[in-house]
Amino acid sequence: MTGKRWIWLTAIGSYAGAVVVAMFAVTPWVFLVFATALMLLAVAPGVALMRQVPKSV
Numbered sequence: 405m406t407g408k409r410w411i412w413l414t415a416i417g418s419y420a421g422a423v424v425v426a427m428f429a430v431t432p433w434v435f436l437v438f439a440t441a442l443m444l445l446a447v448a449p450g451v452a453l454m455r456q457v458p459k460s461v
Contacts, residue, residue: 410449410452411449414445414449417444417445418445421441421444421445424437424441425437425438425441
């Protein structure tokens, strides 16, 4: 385990995002809410992981 707290925040945010998307499931806003959650919870951590410099190659 890496011990990084932002990974836990991503996990908790994913759960919260699933609840929020479920609340908007019957409205036309569901796609905007889902796209926003996807950008925050998938793309942002991916970019953060790619920016880390490896210790050895």
